[in-house]
Amino acid sequence: xxxxxxxxxxxxxxxxxxxxxxxxxxxxxxxxxxxxxxxxxxxxxxxxxxxxxxxxxxxxxxxxxxxxxxxxx
Numbered sequence: 001x002x003x004x005x006x007x008x009x010x011x012x013x014x015x016x017x018x019x020x021x022x023x024x025x026x027x028x029x030x031x032x033x034x035x036x037x038x039x040x041x042x043x044x045x046x047x048x049x050x051x052x053x054x055x056x057x058x059x060x061x062x063x064x065x066x067x068x069x070x071x072x073x
């Protein structure tokens with residue numbers, strides 16, 4: 001499976017879980033504001049890191065393929 005596909009699946013799952021968490025926080029009163037902020041920051045970091053690593057990996061693979069095919073020296 002390709003890195004971008006895996007990253008998009010992970011990002012989609014994190015976003016879906018965060019959306020559910022957000023609705024629970026908005027409509028319920030069982031979660032404190034501090035936990036909500038920590039979860040929001042954590043979800044953002046996971047999404048940014050996952051997509052960043054996937055993009056770096058994709059660029060590395062593309063450059064390696066171009067070197068193997070003698071497009072780059």
